[in-house]
Amino acid sequence: MLxxxxxxxxxxxxxxxxxxxxxxxxxxxKLPAGSKLPSKRALSEHLxxxxxxxxxxxxxxxxxxxxxxxxxxxxxxxxEAHSLPQPALPxxxxxxxxxxxxxxxANSPAHFPFSxxxxxxxxxxxxxxEKLLQPLENQGCSALRHAIAQHLSAFRGMQVxxxxxxxxxxxxxxxxxxxxxxxxxxxxxxxxxxxxxxxKIYAAGGVxxxxxxxxxxxxxxxxxxxxNILHISxxxxxxxxxxxxxxxxxxxxxxxxxxxxxxxEDDYDSEFRFHAHPMAALHTLDRRGxxxxxxxxxxxLTPAIRISYxxxxxxxxxxxxxxxxxYSGTVPxxxxxxLARFLNLGYFDKHINRMRxxxxxxxNQVVAALQSxxxxxxxxxxxxxxxxxxxxxxxxxxxxxxxxxxxxxxxxRVQPLSGFYHGSVPATVRGKLVINYSGLNEKELSRFQKxxxx
Numbered sequence: 001m002l003x004x005x006x007x008x009x010x011x012x013x014x015x016x017x018x019x020x021x022x023x024x025x026x027x028x029x030k031l032p033a034g035s036k037l038p039s040k041r042a043l044s045e046h047l048x049x050x051x052x053x054x055x056x057x058x059x060x061x062x063x064x065x066x067x068x069x070x071x072x073x074x075x076x077x078x079x080e081a082h083s084l085p086q087p088a089l090p091x092x093x094x095x096x097x098x099x100x101x102x103x104x105x106a107n108s109p110a111h112f113p114f115s116x117x118x119x120x121x122x123x124x125x126x127x128x129x130e131k132l133l134q135p136l137e138n139q140g141c142s143a144l145r146h147a148i149a150q151h152l153s154a155f156r157g158m159q160v161x162x163x164x165x166x167x168x169x170x171x172x173x174x175x176x177x178x179x180x181x182x183x184x185x186x187x188x189x190x191x192x193x194x195x196x197x198x199x200k201i202y203a204a205g206g207v208x209x210x211x212x213x214x215x216x217x218x219x220x221x222x223x224x225x226x227x228n229i230l231h232i233s234x235x236x237x238x239x240x241x242x243x244x245x246x247x248x249x250x251x252x253x254x255x256x257x258x259x260x261x262x263x264x265e266d267d268y269d270s271e272f273r274f275h276a277h278p279m280a281a282l283h284t285l286d287r288r289g290x291x292x293x294x295x296x297x298x299x300x301l302t303p304a305i306r307i308s309y310x311x312x313x314x315x316x317x318x319x320x321x322x323x324x325x326x327y328s329g330t331v332p333x334x335x336x337x338x339l340a341r342f343l344n345l346g347y348f349d350k351h352i353n354r355m356r357x358x359x360x361x362x363x364n365q366v367v368a369a370l371q372s373x374x375x376x377x378x379x380x381x382x383x384x385x386x387x388x389x390x391x392x393x394x395x396x397x398x399x400x401x402x403x404x405x406x407x408x409x410x411x412x413r414v415q416p417l418s419g420f421y422h423g424s425v426p427a428t429v430r431g432k433l434v435i436n437y438s439g440l441n442e443k444e445l446s447r448f449q450k451x452x453x454x
Contacts, residue, residue, distance in 0.1 A: 001038060001042070001043075001046050002021075002022070002025070002037075002038060002043065002046070002047075003046070003047070004017075004018065004021040004047065006018055006021070006047065006049070014049060014053050015052075015053045015054075015056035015057045015060070015111065016057075016060075018047075018049070018053060018054065018057040019056075019057040019060045019061060022037075022057060022058075022061060022066075023061060023064075023066055026061075026066050026067075026077055026081050027081070031077050032077065033077050033078065033079045033081060034076060034077060034079070035076065035077045036074055036075070036076050037058070037067070037074065037075040037076070037077070039074060040054045040055050040058065050361060051361070052354075052357060052358040052361050055354065055357070056111050056354065056358070058075050059354065060113075060114075060115050061075075062075070063113070063115045063116050063119070064115050065078060065080065065081065066078060066081045067081070101411050101412075101413055101441070101444065102411060102412045102413065102440060102441065102444035102445065102447045103413045103439060103440055103441070104412065104413060104414045104415075104433075104434075104435050104436050104437065104440060105413050105414060105415050105434075105436055106436060106439050107299070107388050107389070107436050107438045107439055108438055108439025109298070109299060109300070109301065109302050109303070109355075109438065110355070110358065110438065110439075111354070111355060111358065112301060112302050113347065113351050116342070116347050116351075117338065117342065120338050120341045120342055120345075120347075121334065121338045123341070124334060124337045124338050124341065125334070128337060132333045132334055132337070133333075134333075135328070135329075136328075136329040136333055136336070137329065138325055138326075138327050138328060138329055139163075139165065139166045139167060139329075140165065140166065140167025140168075140309070140329060140331065140336060141167075141329075141333060141336045141337060141340070142162065143336070143337060143340040144167060144336045144337070144339055144340040144343075145162040145163075145165040145167065145309075146162045146340075147339070147340040147343040147344050148160075148162070148165055148309055148343070149161070149162040149165060150343070150344070151343050151348065152311075155271075156267075156270065156280070156281045156283075156284070157280055157281070157284055158281055158283055158284055158293070158311075160293075160311050163317070164311050164312050164313070164314065164317050165309055165310070165311055166309060166310050166311075166312065166320070167307065167308075167309050167329065167330075167331055167336065168308050168309065168310070168330055168331070169306040169307070169308070169330035169331050170296070170298070170303075170306045170307075170308050171266075171294060171296050171298075171308045172201055173308075173330055174294060174308055174309075174310050175198070175201045175202070175205070176201070176205055177320075177324060177327070178264065178292065178310075179202070179205040179206075179207055180323070180324060181316060181319060181320055181323065181324060182228075182229060182262065182316075184205070184206050184207050186207060186208075186228040186229050186261075187207070187208045187209075187210060187226050187227045187228050187229070188202050188207050188208065188209045188210070188227065188228075188229045188230075188231060189209075189210050189211070189212040189219075189223075189224055189226075189227035189229065189230045189231065190202070190209060190210075190211065190212060190231045191211075191212055191214060191219060191231070191232055191233070191237060192211030192212055192213055192214060192421060192422060192423065193214075193239060193240065193417065193420035193421045193422075193429075194211075194237075194238070194239075194420060194422075195238050195239075195420075196420065196422070198231060199422060202231075210226060210227060211422050211423055212224060212227070212230060212232075214237075214240070214242070216242065217242070217244060217245055217247075217248045218232065218234060218237065218242055218244030218245075218248050218249075218252075219232055219244070219248075219252065221248075221251045221252055221254075221255045224255055224259070227259070227261065228259060228260070228261040228262075229261055229262050229263075229264065230252065230255075230256070230261065230262075230263045230264070231263075231264040231266065232244070232252070232263065232264070232265065232266065232282075233265075233266040233267070233268060234249060234252075234265065234279075234282050235267055235270045235279055235281065235282075236268075236269055236270065236273075238268070238389070239389065239391070239415075239417060239420050239434045240391065240417070241382065241389070241390060241391060243279055244279075244282075245279075246279075246285075249282050249285060250285065252282075253282070253285060253286060253288070253290060253291075256288075256290040256291075257288050257290060261290070262290055262291070262292055262313075262316075263282065263290055263291050263292070264292045264294060265281065265282045265283055265291050265292065265293050265294060266294050266295075267281055267293065267294065267295045268295065268296060268298075268299060269299045269300075269388060270295075271299070271300050271352050271355075271356070272299075272355070272356060272359055272388060281293060283311065286313070289313030289314060289315050289316070290313065291313065292310055292311070292312060292313065292316065293310060293311040294308070294309070294310040294311075295308065295309060295310075296308035296309075297339070299388070300348075300351075300352060300355070301348075301351070305335050305339070306331060306335075307331050307335060307336070307339055359388060359437075359438065362437055362438070362440075362442070363390070363437055365442060365445060366435065366437045366440070366445065367381060369445040369446075369448045370392065370448060372448075372449075373448040373449055373451060374449065374451070375451065378394060378395040378396065379392055379393070379394060379395075380392070380393040380395075381393075382432075388436060388437065388438040389434055389435055389436045389437065389438075390435050390437075391417065391432050391433065391434060391435065392432070392433045392435055393431055393432050394431045394432070394433060395431065396431055398431075399430075400416035400417075400418045400419070400430060400431070401416075403416065403431065403433070404416055404433075406451070407433075407451065410447055410450050410451050411444065411447050412444075412447050412448070412451070414433050414434070414435065415433070415434045416432065416433055416434070417429050417432040417433065417434055418430065418432075420434070
């Protein structure tokens with residue numbers, strides 16, 4: 001059985017360390033052509049690492065041509081593996097700085113598919129050459145808009161004309177476009193509680209922004225009497241995790257029609273649902289051109305590539321082309337064409353499937369750590385079946401600020417749900433904590449055992 005002493009360092013995750021060890025053994029001939037590697041389960045148990053880590057390392061070796069797979073048989077060293085050039089990689093520091101915080105407040109996408117992305121990026125440069133230096137359509141390159149339309153059809157059941165898609169450098173940019181398109185005289189309603197940055201962007205754009213009260217099914221239509229525009233995330237609300245049911249969605253569409261308004265549907269993490277397919281997008285119910293669909297590749301890939309998009313109804317698209325077509329494209333052509341190929345060749349689907357398994361395993365680790373802590377009887381875990389966060393209800397008499405401080409004293413950074421309210425906080429919210437688990441250091445989960453009983 002293969003045995004390695006793996007080192008994890010900043011910028012070099014554990015799967016990358018395993019990949020390097022395996023690649024070295026292949027290129028030095030220790031693993032000759034045709035050799036069968038241990039199964040993912042066997043190697044993970046032998047090295048005492050997660051199966052997802054082994055899967056990611058094997059996947060990277062397959063992508064680079066060092067391994068090939070035989071269905072239901074396993075992974076094998078390819079015949080040409082020993083002649084492949086060795087990629088230049090940064091050195092792993094001898095003594096990586098220790099992470100002594102269990103951070104449950106920030107989302108940080110993991111396992112970006114560097115090898116596939118870099119290969120496609122090189123192909124794009126070779127195939128398109130000087131075409132990449134030409135000005136792009138202001139809505140984004142046609143290849144990427146068609147690829148996104150096909151993805152939305154396959155994954156979300158949405159029938160979208162690529163001409164209605166607008167590519168932008170992050171959702172912040174698209175929000176600002178929408179304020180110019182819809183008008184600064186409109187009143188924007190955002191979910192309460194909700195993501196504070198959205199409210200700040202609208203405020204900075206000079207529009208009036210109000211909170212939209214919610215119940216257990218999402219935004220209450222009778223809380224929208226003043227509003228013209230509603231910004232919601234009905235498939236998985238942040239931070240509560242609520243999924244808006246069909247009847248409430250129809251009520252919100254009726255409100256938009258009656259108010260001559262629009263709904264901005266933020267579908268920010270619909271890829272990550274663990275036990276069922278995500279509910280159909282609100283956009284699929286819209287027959288009156290009232291929904292502006294918005295999504296991003298920040299959660300599914302990485303915020304670093306800054307690629308987001310929105311789908312405008314026909315009526316708004318016509319206004320956009322008249323009023324705002326002077327804007328230049330904001331995403332470099334290199335990244336747009338690379339992402340188009342990443343989608344068209346099926347790599348995005350493979351990446352999402354891999355990451356869904358990875359995040360499900362990580363979520364299970366966090367849940368298991370909470371359920372084994374000394375005060376587990378005082379915990380109730382809520383809304384854990386989708387997205388990259390869930391809620392924990394703590395049965396305690398402590399105010400939320402003191403509860404968060406108690407966790408902080410043990411090196412656990414966490415945010416109370418009450419901190420996401422802009423106005424008054426309902427009493428039922430007290431003791432609820434938001435647990436973001438995508439960017440945590442798994443080795444620090446033992447800190448839950450050190451918390452005093454509440």
